[in-house]
Amino acid sequence: QKPYVYITRKLPAKIIRNVESFANVGMWESKNRPVPRSILLEEAKKADGLFTMLSDPIDEQLYRIAPKLKVVANLAVGYDNIDIQGATNRGIAVCHTPDILTETTADLAFSLLLTVARRLGEAMDYVKEGKWNSWSPLLLAGTDVHHKTLGIVGMGKIGEAVARRALGFQMKVIYHNRNRKWDSEKQLSVEYRPFSTLIEEADYVLCLTPLTEETKHLFSYDVFKKMKKTAYFINAGRGQVVVEKDLIRALQDQEIAGAGLDVFEKEPIDGDHPLLKFPNVVALPHIGSASVETRMAMMERSVENIRRVLIGEKPISMVNEEIYQ
Numbered sequence: 001q002k003p004y005v006y007i008t009r010k011l012p013a014k015i016i017r018n019v020e021s022f023a024n025v026g027m028w029e030s031k032n033r034p035v036p037r038s039i040l041l042e043e044a045k046k047a048d049g050l051f052t053m054l055s056d057p058i059d060e061q062l063y064r065i066a067p068k069l070k071v072v073a074n075l076a077v078g079y080d081n082i083d084i085q086g087a088t089n090r091g092i093a094v095c096h097t098p099d100i101l102t103e104t105t106a107d108l109a110f111s112l113l114l115t116v117a118r119r120l121g122e123a124m125d126y127v128k129e130g131k132w133n134s135w136s137p138l139l140l141a142g143t144d145v146h147h148k149t150l151g152i153v154g155m156g157k158i159g160e161a162v163a164r165r166a167l168g169f170q171m172k173v174i175y176h177n178r179n180r181k182w183d184s185e186k187q188l189s190v191e192y193r194p195f196s197t198l199i200e201e202a203d204y205v206l207c208l209t210p211l212t213e214e215t216k217h218l219f220s221y222d223v224f225k226k227m228k229k230t231a232y233f234i235n236a237g238r239g240q241v242v243v244e245k246d247l248i249r250a251l252q253d254q255e256i257a258g259a260g261l262d263v264f265e266k267e268p269i270d271g272d273h274p275l276l277k278f279p280n281v282v283a284l285p286h287i288g289s290a291s292v293e294t295r296m297a298m299m300e301r302s303v304e305n306i307r308r309v310l311i312g313e314k315p316i317s318m319v320n321e322e323i324y325q
């Protein structure tokens with residue numbers, strides 16, 4: 001009897017065939033809408049494995065009714081949607097997709113920085129709306145990137161990959177992280193700063209921290225107020241690291257120059273979200289790792305992680321290794 005794997009979003013046929021080679025597959029057949037909670041819970045009752053999205057809360061209520069569940073494979077590097085302790089207590093492997101998305105996500109984070117600095121969103125709209133009447137000296141003039149200071153908050157692999165890009169643009173790179181990254185300091189010539197110093201010194205503050213108890217609501221009004229008035233805030237990590245109403249207030253008060261956001265406190269956001277009213281805010285729909293190559297590789301990694309757990313092997317990338325001790 002093959003194990004049963006439930007996939008919470010419609011995936012490409014090629015990926016499903018891979019899962020079908022070792023499991024019976026159930027899938028939520030929508031590309032655009034997340035699986036309703038009630039259906040997820042029904043499916044969890046019989047599932048040996050769950051292939052989840054970062055928008056699916058996986059919690060105690062689900063574990064309690066899922067006696068066969070052995071693996072949850074999240075299509076993301078972040079796993080704040082999953083109760084890890086609850087999974088560990090039950091010996092359920094929680095898997096994610098680190099490493100393979102590092103460079104792609106760094107590309108997006110750096111693009112966001114360039115986009116806000118050089119006002120590319122406004123400039124594209126300007127041309128499309130037929131407003132371009134003449135070349136003029138300060139038309140859509142933005143801010144330089146080269147030789148400015150980038151402050152990276154959360155110096156993991158993605159942070160290091162962004163630092164390499166920034167150094168190519170001749171930026172100065174400072175970082176803050178829970179643990180000092182001595183290797184990065186040597187190899188990339190990035191400099192450590194306490195959080196309070198970093199936010200005062202950086203021309204671009206890039207947030208890449210995972211969402212944890214310690215980082216939740218880290219960026220409040222006080223933090224934005226301490227930033228340079230000419231500084232830009234870029235978030236390519238998790239929206240709940242920011243107090244969004246404080247960011248809105250900081251933009252209103254012109255405490256910062258603008259923001260580039262790939263993530264939001266509550267996703268998705270509507271077209272009338274207050275942040276979208278600011279011309280100096282660029283908003284993206286959480287597409288950090290969204291290249292076709294990388295998303296396919298992430299899906300394949302999730303499949304392989306599930307396969308390994310279901311045949312009793314260790315997965316390639318997991319969050320709670322301690323279940324094997």
Ligand code: GLV
Pocket residue numbers: 054075076077078079101237288289
């Ligand atoms: C995306 O946000 C991820 O965690 O991979």
Ligand code: GLV
Pocket residue numbers: none
């Ligand atoms: C602008 O196009 C310039 O030639 O400076």
